[in-house]
Amino acid sequence: MVKRISALLFAALLATGAIAQTVKIGVVNTYSGPAASFGEFGDRAMKLYMKLHANDLPSGVQVELITRDDGGPNPDKAKQLAQELIVRDKVNLLAGGAFTPNALAIAPLATEAKLPFVVLNAGTSVVTTRSPYLVRVSFTLWQSSYPLGQWAAKNYKRAYTLVSDYGPGHDAEAAFTQAFKAGGGEVLGSLRVTLQNPDFAPYMQRVKDAKPDCLMVFIPAGKTATAVMKTFADLGLAAAGVHLIGPGDITTDEELPNMGEVALGVHTVFHYSAAAERPANKRFVEAWKKEYGASSTPNFAAAAAWDAMAMIYAAIRQEKGKLDAERTMDIFKHWKNPDSPRGPIAIDPQTRDIVQNEYLREVRKVNGQLANVELETVATALKDPWKELQPKK
Numbered sequence: 001m002v003k004r005i006s007a008l009l010f011a012a013l014l015a016t017g018a019i020a021q022t023v024k025i026g027v028v029n030t031y032s033g034p035a036a037s038f039g040e041f042g043d044r045a046m047k048l049y050m051k052l053h054a055n056d057l058p059s060g061v062q063v064e065l066i067t068r069d070d071g072g073p074n075p076d077k078a079k080q081l082a083q084e085l086i087v088r089d090k091v092n093l094l095a096g097g098a099f100t101p102n103a104l105a106i107a108p109l110a111t112e113a114k115l116p117f118v119v120l121n122a123g124t125s126v127v128t129t130r131s132p133y134l135v136r137v138s139f140t141l142w143q144s145s146y147p148l149g150q151w152a153a154k155n156y157k158r159a160y161t162l163v164s165d166y167g168p169g170h171d172a173e174a175a176f177t178q179a180f181k182a183g184g185g186e187v188l189g190s191l192r193v194t195l196q197n198p199d200f201a202p203y204m205q206r207v208k209d210a211k212p213d214c215l216m217v218f219i220p221a222g223k224t225a226t227a228v229m230k231t232f233a234d235l236g237l238a239a240a241g242v243h244l245i246g247p248g249d250i251t252t253d254e255e256l257p258n259m260g261e262v263a264l265g266v267h268t269v270f271h272y273s274a275a276a277e278r279p280a281n282k283r284f285v286e287a288w289k290k291e292y293g294a295s296s297t298p299n300f301a302a303a304a305a306w307d308a309m310a311m312i313y314a315a316i317r318q319e320k321g322k323l324d325a326e327r328t329m330d331i332f333k334h335w336k337n338p339d340s341p342r343g344p345i346a347i348d349p350q351t352r353d354i355v356q357n358e359y360l361r362e363v364r365k366v367n368g369q370l371a372n373v374e375l376e377t378v379a380t381a382l383k384d385p386w387k388e389l390q391p392k393k
Ligand code: PHB
Pocket: 098, 099, 100, 101, 121, 122, 123, 124, 168, 219, 220, 221, 249
C-alpha cells in the first residue's frame, strides 16, 4: 500500500515538474598537497555560483557536485577516480584537471564514454587536442607567456628562464623564448626543475651568477609559488638587479599574503586578478567575501570554476535538464560571456579552448594588502597562440 502511494506520489510529482531531475557533475580536482588551493577555490566558486543562480535552472532540475581528490599531479589516480565517477556514479559531466598529466589521463575516458569534460585548469596547449569531448575554460601557458615575452623584449635585453619540467613549464619556456627573441632579446640560459618538491636554491644561484636583466619563472600556482619567491629573496637576486617576471601562476592571488613584501614589483601577464577593477569582477569578489569572509579572496582557479558553472548552466537551461553529450558540446563550443569577472570570454569552436584578454600586472600594495594590479591589456580576445602559430595543414 505504502509502496503504491509513494509510486503514485512520485508520478504526480514528476507530472508537475516538482521532482528533481539531477544533473551530476563529477569533479576530479586537487584538494590536498601543495596545490590544494585548486580544489578548494574551485569548489567554493562552483558552490557560490549554484547558490546565487538556483533560480536559473529549469523547474524540477537540480545540480549535484560529486568531488574527488587526485592529490596533485597523479595521472593514474585521476584516471581511476574519473572511471569510478563515470561507471559507478553515472555522472552527466566531468570537470576538473588541475594538472596537465591528470587531464591527459582523463581525456581518453571522456572520448570512450562520450562524456563532456570541462577542464578547470590544466594549461598545456596540447590538452584540448586529446578528446573531442574536452573543453577548456582556464587558459594556456602560451596565452600568458607569449605576450609576456613580447612585453619583456621592450623592457629587458637579457633573460633567463626557470620552469617546472613538464608540459606547462615547457610551453611557458617555449612561448616566452620565441616572443622574447623575436623582439630582439637574448636568452642566456633555460633551467628546468622537478615538478614535485624542487629545491630552487642551486638554480637561483646559477641565475644570479649569469646576471640577466630578468628571470622568467613558471611553476604550478599554490605553495610552490611562495617557495620560489622566498628563495629568490633569500639568495639576493632582486638586490643583484634581476627582475622576476612570469605568467600569473607565480603571484597567485591567494598566496600573496604568504609571500610578503618580496613579491612587490613582480610583473606578470595573466587573464585574472582579484584586484581587477571591472564591475563584473567587483561583483564577483563582493559576493565571494560575503560568502567566505572578508579575508578570503578568489583566485584564477575560482574564476575558471565560476565561468565553468555559467557555461554548464547555459547547457542545462537549453536542454531543459536532460543533457545529451553532442548537444552539450555544441552549446559549449558556441558559449560566450561578454561580462565574466576576467573580461569578455568565449570558447573557440574549432579548438574548444578559451578566448580571452591577457593583462600586464604588477604586485603593489593596495589598502595595505598585496595585489596583482592590472596595468594594461596586452592582448585582446587572444586564442591559444600555440595553435594559431602552428603551420596550417
Ligand atoms: C598544469 O599542470 O597544466 C598547471 C598546473 C598549475 C598551474 C598551471 C598549469 O598553475
